[in-house]
Amino acid sequence: MMNFLDLDKQYLEISKEFSQKLKAIMSKGDFILGEEVRSFEREFAKFCQTKYAVGLNSGTDALFLSLKTLGIGPGDEVIIPAFTFIATSFAVSFTGAKPVFVDIEGDTYTINPKKIEKAITKKTKAIIPVHLFGLCANMPEILRIAKRYNLWVIEDAAQSHGARIKNRIAGSMGGTGCFSFYPTKNLSACGDAGMVTTNSKKLYDKLLQLRDCGRSTKRYLHNIIGYNSRLDNVQAAFLRLKLRRLSKWNEARINNAKTYSRLLKETSGIITPRIPRDFKHVFHVYSIRTNKRGKLEKEFKKHKIPFTVFYPLPLHLQKANSYLGYKRGDFPVAERVCRDILALPVHPHMQKKDIVRIVSIIRKVHNG
Ligand SMILES: Cc1ncc(COP(=O)(O)O)c(C=O)c1O
DSSP states (O other): OOOSOOHHHHHHHHHHHHHHHHHHHHHHTOOBSSHHHHHHHHHHHHHTTOSEEEEESOHHHHHHHHHHHTTOOTTOEEEEESSSOTHHHHHHHHHTOEEEEEOBOTTTOSBOGGGHHHHOOTTEEEEOOBOGGGOOOOHHHHHHHHHHHTOEEEEEOTTOTTOEETTEETTSSSSEEEEEOOTTSSSOOSSOOEEEEESOHHHHHHHHHHHBTTBOSSTTOBSSOOOBOBOBHHHHHHHHHHHHHHHHHHHHHHHHHHHHHHHTTTOTTEEOOOOOTTEEOOOSOEEEEETTHHHHHHHHHHTTOOOBOSOSSOGGGSGGGGGGOOOTTSSHHHHHHHHHEEEEOOOTTOOHHHHHHHHHHHHHHHHO
């Protein structure tokens, strides 16, 4: 039986060490923002080549608190891609600012930098490029535009722990980098968890306050309105053990993706993911575009092959975002991608024979 994800195999690699850590946490009764969280923050900041990291309860709050830290709120606009997980837009909406969508590229699935400038108005305060599926958005271009218009860049790196452009790593290129450790992610917790990375001491200090009820350095004295977005020690301990294995697991994902792309090369009607030069894709998701999605899905179900559609609907057509007033046809590339994209299993513990089997079914549907 093939699985879309094999989290139990990841767990097996850390289970012995985790049991000991868990015992220590339980006997100490040290549960929230303790030593494990502080160590994880240090280690994750080092991994991301940033000065600071702030452990949080989720990737959604990483985005939301980044925006709040930068003072973004009602009357402001924030540019985001039309094709991403919905939380990217919700984080903007939570602040009272308006999400402004921009279309994507049809082979990297990340925001199209050529279309950003047209979306900038006097109200624009920030751009949130999403490093989707494990691939960084075109940061050199985005940072150039942001500099020209004096905009903040908040990286949504929820799906891209360890992705790179040349020697720069996801989460270290913008004002802040936002990570999710939701259980399906490349670096995944056993519950909800997230992180913000930054090189700015000022932003770091504000984030520390916002995540913990606006707390000042003195206990029970609060200078600003804050939130409860704290990370707990059990998640941090679990994540520290996995962080040590992340690079190895990312390499396994990359190998699996290479095998898919090599075997699918000559298949008509299939677009495999494009990796721009000097970019390191860490394949959180391996998605193909297929002009026979319905038929392929049927065949996969028949052969018990797991698959997923990330995402069936772009953000501007989601009911929850209807208040923004967009309509069908506004972002044609994102809309087309939603109709023909299909994600194949690519997790680090996959066997090559499973990839070969999946490819043979795709070939039969497409060439046969
Ligand atoms: C691109 C993207 N942004 C934001 C999030 C939100 O993260 P979380 O689920 O940890 O709140 C996720 C993942 O769930 C995501 O994939």
